Amino acid sequence: MRLNRVAEAAAAEPAAAGNQAESVKRGVLGTTASRELPVVLAGAAIAEKLILHVFLVNCSDKAQEDAPLLTAPQEFVLVSGPDRADTGQGIPEFKDPRFLVLPGGRPRTVRRTWLDTFDWRLFRAGLTLELVAGRSTAELVLTGCDGEQVAAEPAADPPIRWPCRLDQLPAGPLRERLVPVLGVRALLPVARATSALAELRAVNADEKTIAILALDQMRVARPAGAGTCGAPPARLSVRPLRGYQAQAAKLAAALALTTGVDQATESPFEAAVAATGRRPGDYTGKLDVRLTGAMPASLALGTVLGRLFDTALANLPGTMADIDTEFLHDLRVCVRRTRSVLKAAAPVLPGGLLDRYRPEFKWLGDLTTPTRDFDVYILQYPAMRQALRAASESELEPFLHFLQRRRAAAFRQLVTGLRSARFKSLAAGWRADLERLTSVPPSRRYAADAYAATTIARAHRRVLRDGQAITPASPPQALHELRKRCKELRYLIEVFASLRDQAEQARAISELKTLQDCLGEFQDTDVQSAELRVFANAMMADRSAPAETLLAMGEIAGALAVRQAAARQEFARLFAGFCGPHGRAGIEALTKARS
Amino acid sequence: MKVIATYNIKGGVGKTATAVNIACLAASEGYRVLLWDLDPQAAATFLFRVRPKVKGGGKALIAGKRPVDDAIKATDFDNLDLLPADFTYRHLDLHLDSERKSGTRLRNLITPLRRQYDLIVLDCPPSISLLSENVLQAADLLLVPLIPTTLSVRTLDQLTGFIAGFDGRRPQILAFFSMLDRRKRLHTETVEQLPAERKDLAAAWIPALSVIERMSVQRAPVTATAPRSQAARHYRELWAETRKRANLPPPAAVG
Numbered sequence: 084m085r086l087n088r089v090a091e092a093a094a095a096e097p098a099a100a101g102n103q104a105e106s107v108k109r110g111v112l113g114t115t116a117s118r119e120l121p122v123v124l125a126g127a128a129i130a131e132k133l134i135l136h137v138f139l140v141n142c143s144d145k146a147q148e149d150a151p152l153l154t155a156p157q158e159f160v161l162v163s164g165p166d167r168a169d170t171g172q173g174i175p176e177f178k179d180p181r182f183l184v185l186p187g188g189r190p191r192t193v194r195r196t197w198l199d200t201f202d203w204r205l206f207r208a209g210l211t212l213e214l215v216a217g218r219s220t221a222e223l224v225l226t227g228c229d230g231e232q233v234a235a236e237p238a239a240d241p242p243i244r245w246p247c248r249l250d251q252l253p254a255g256p257l258r259e260r261l262v263p264v265l266g267v268r269a270l271l272p273v274a275r276a277t278s279a280l281a282e283l284r285a286v287n288a289d290e291k292t293i294a295i296l297a298l299d300q301m302r303v304a305r306p307a308g309a310g311t312c313g314a315p316p317a318r319l320s321v322r323p324l325r326g327y328q329a330q331a332a333k334l335a336a337a338l339a340l341t342t343g344v345d346q347a348t349e350s351p352f353e354a355a356v357a358a359t360g361r362r363p364g365d366y367t368g369k370l371d372v373r374l375t376g377a378m379p380a381s382l383a384l385g386t387v388l389g390r391l392f393d394t395a396l397a398n399l400p401g402t403m404a405d406i407d408t409e410f411l412h413d414l415r416v417c418v419r420r421t422r423s424v425l426k427a428a429a430p431v432l433p434g435g436l437l438d439r440y441r442p443e444f445k446w447l448g449d450l451t452t453p454t455r456d457f458d459v460y461i462l463q464y465p466a467m468r469q470a471l472r473a474a475s476e477s478e479l480e481p482f483l484h485f486l487q488r489r490r491a492a493a494f495r496q497l498v499t500g501l502r503s504a505r506f507k508s509l510a511a512g513w514r515a516d517l518e519r520l521t522s523v524p525p526s527r528r529y530a531a532d533a534y535a536a537t538t539i540a541r542a543h544r545r546v547l548r549d550g551q552a553i554t555p556a557s558p559p560q561a562l563h564e565l566r567k568r569c570k571e572l573r574y575l576i577e578v579f580a581s582l583r584d585q586a587e588q589a590r591a592i593s594e595l596k597t598l599q600d601c602l603g604e605f606q607d608t609d610v611q612s613a614e615l616r617v618f619a620n621a622m623m624a625d626r627s628a629p630a631e632t633l634l635a636m637g638e639i640a641g642a643l644a645v646r647q648a649a650a651r652q653e654f655a656r657l658f659a660g661f662c663g664p665h666g667r668a669g670i671e672a673l674t675k676a677r678s
Numbered sequence: 679m680k681v682i683a684t685y686n687i688k689g690g691v692g693k694t695a696t697a698v699n700i701a702c703l704a705a706s707e708g709y710r711v712l713l714w715d716l717d718p719q720a721a722a723t724f725l726f727r728v729r730p731k732v733k734g735g736g737k738a739l740i741a742g743k744r745p746v747d748d749a750i751k752a753t754d755f756d757n758l759d760l761l762p763a764d765f766t767y768r769h770l771d772l773h774l775d776s777e778r779k780s781g782t783r784l785r786n787l788i789t790p791l792r793r794q795y796d797l798i799v800l801d802c803p804p805s806i807s808l809l810s811e812n813v814l815q816a817a818d819l820l821l822v823p824l825i826p827t828t829l830s831v832r833t834l835d836q837l838t839g840f841i842a843g844f845d846g847r848r849p850q851i852l853a854f855f856s857m858l859d860r861r862k863r864l865h866t867e868t869v870e871q872l873p874a875e876r877k878d879l880a881a882a883w884i885p886a887l888s889v890i891e892r893m894s895v896q897r898a899p900v901t902a903t904a905p906r907s908q909a910a911r912h913y914r915e916l917w918a919e920t921r922k923r924a925n926l927p928p929p930a931a932v933g
Contacts, residue, residue, distance in 0.1 A: 284754070290897075291727035292754045325759060326728075326751030 152328035157335045158347035160316040187282030195276045200268035206363040208264045246271045246406045269407040274355035275304040293327035303358035313358035368413045374581045376532030380431045383531035385520040391417045408458040418448045423574040427538045443509045450500040457490035474635035481632040533676045535579035540674035542572040559609045566602040587672045594669040608647035679792040683817040688833045689804035692823040692856035694721040697801035699913040702899040705758035708929030709796040717803040720763035726753045728762045735766035740773040771808045784812035817849040819924045823856035826868035855883035882915035
């Protein structure tokens with residue numbers, strides 16, 4: 084607009100307008116002089132007040148080639164402060180409108196829901212999934228670390244209910260992209276917000292848009308429902324247009340120097356999550372504790388047990404709501420780790436504590452086992468169905484329905500148990516006793532480092548002893564017992580990971596994991612074979628299985644037997660390696676106290 | 679990816695107005711569009727407020743010393759990019775002539791862009807030259823604006839004859855009446871007679887309207903600044919016919 088006026092003035096009064104028109108021309112074609120240039124952001128309440136001081140730059144071809152380019156959107160936050168008010172001093176005098184900011188599209192409001200798994204798998208994979216809903220449209224948008232869109236999918240009809248498993252998402256490239264990252268985990272809303280969006284255009288002296296400025300004023304909703312829990316500072320994103328990256332870089336550089344404008348240090352997703360009092364990645368199923376070698380062993384164990392208990396409780400609501408199978412899995416892992424620690428804690432923790440809680444955690448573990456067993460069956464069902472050779476896939480379907488019914492019954496019992504007075508008493512008592520344990524001056528008999536070395540060495544010796552006793556004639560139970568000893572050893576290594584060299588620990592885990600995988604395959608196939616017979620009898624008894632289904636189950640049993648035999652054969656070779664000098668050295672490196 | 683060229687041997691017939699409006703309409707429908715302003719007069723470039731400058735000029739571009747990618751500018755319209763004109767384009771014939779396979783050089787330059795764009799619109803200068811031969815080799819459809827006068831119809835005959843004798847890839851021709859003024863008797867007579875004689879004539883036509891001429895003042899396509907105007911309606915009809923003739927699939931199916 085302004086340039087047009089200058090051009091008109093030049094036409095009417097060439098002499099008078101000459102100087103002004105010349106300065107505009109220099110603005111377009113470039114000059115070597117630098118001069119200060121105020122620019123006004125218009126079109127939004129905040130932007131109207133913001134005056135930017137942009138410096139005229141040399142934009143000759145050579146300078147353009149060497150100039151830094153803004154190749155990706157740059158984000159700023161508009162912070163309030165005492166200096167900010169001073170900028171609203173009316174319309175500034177334009178000395179040289181190299182960049183002018185004009186209103187863009189219509190302002191609009193969108194509802195935003197950020198989604199991730201309970202254990203932040205998308206965040207850890209550098210991805211952000213957002214449901215953006217307008218008046219009549221909704222779209223799921225997956226973006227990468229750099230804000231670049233990876234995939235998008237309409238999601239308005241039918242609306243998606245959260246939590247949502249992968250198979251409940253609309254089929255398409257977005258779902259395909261999520262499959263390897265999410266696995267069996269469900270998507271949960273991790274933050275909700277309403278954004279008032281305004282789009283502005285930064286134009287050059289030709290009034291050609293060189294960058295889009297997106298203004299986002301976000302109000303973060305309370306996770307539980309009504310009301311807002313915060314409004315992070317408004318965000319201003321500078322999105323360069325192709326071919327104008329150098330000019331957009333100048334604009335962004337000028338913005339960065341402007342009072343009341345700061346570089347954004349977190350994404351809108353991180354800002355929204357922070358407003359709810361959380362931070363992305365704040366949950367992990369891994370045991371993440373920092374111990375020191377000189378720490379009394381009882382304090383170290385108290386810290387570990389406390390963290391395990393926190394993790395177990397974090398998984399409790401998701402387990403009871405049956406959001407996905409991993410909540411129960413992580414809960415069980417915590418219980419097993421707790422039991423392993425308690426088993427090895429006799430010299431360190433008070434005897435009364437162990438006597439009271441070891442049976443209680445065994446009860447809790449046993450309570451969760453039936454549901455988990457059915458989960459494993461159902462998770463493996465697609466693979467079992469695909470492996471059928473003689474039977475058709477549809478013939479096996481009654482078996483799936485049987486598993487689902489049994490799983491539902493087992494789950495009801497699990498929930499009853501988790502709501503029982505016994506569980507409440509266990510939880511309340513354990514928390515109080517753990518607090519006492521870490522607050523009472525501990526016995527100095529063991530330092531954590533020495534204790535770790537001793538317990539890992541003892542667990543290792545047990546694995547070697549039990550494994551060496553196994554012969555080809557040993558019953559499956561002997562391998563099951565060895566698997567338990569391996570798990571105990573593995574948990575102890577993980578519990579004391581922060582006291583050991585990471586490379587040594589990784590090597591030990593690697594040695595152990597190969598053996599554990601083989602033992603796991605042997606036990607799973609053994610247990611599943613036995614269970615298949617039980618299931619077949621039960622299905623015959625309640626007349627829920629046609630003969631074709633039983634035949635198909637027989638085929639599965641045959642395949643399990645083949646896998647079991649292969650695992651048994653493989654065990655001898657792997658255990659020989661584990662007992663060999665290289666295998667032993669891997670574990671024994673962890674059995675030496677550092678202090 | 680389809681390539682459409684607005685082309686006529688004659689100047690001042692509405693090639694640029696057609697190119698920018700067709701490109702803008704296609705982009706508004708979701709097609710990813712590149713408009714290449716091949717005319718050193720740079721009218722299309724001016725309309726989109728872009729500087730008529732290509733680094734290294736037409737010579738570097740034709741010789742492949744500067745990637746075409748680097749010269750592309752975004753317009754102010756979603757999905758629509760522009761490869762601007764440069765005054766050195768007046769020597770494009772010479773630069774093309776110095777290349778091996780000079781007749782297909784333009785096609786070879788735009789072929790790598792097929793991943794980025796669904797449609798390329800070439801706004802050509804008025805001439806019949808080596809550049810014209812390149813345009814014919816590159817285009818799937820020639821969109822030929824035709825002022826309904828005897829001389830204009832003669833140039834269409836010349837063009838048709840040139841293409842018929844052309845040794846190589848022959849694009850389809852879609853001629854249409856441009857700058858039609860029904861107050862002029864010659865225009866009315868030509869519009870009544872010519873369709874019976876020529877099968878390559880579009881049913882859509884573009885009237886002579888001041889709002890189209892004022893695009894140079896607004897510096898934007900009339901289909902964007904006055905989408906409900908009579909001019910915009912005519913361009914939409916022409917675009918619909920062009921899309922059908924070019925056999926361009928719907929935006930979602932393109933890729």
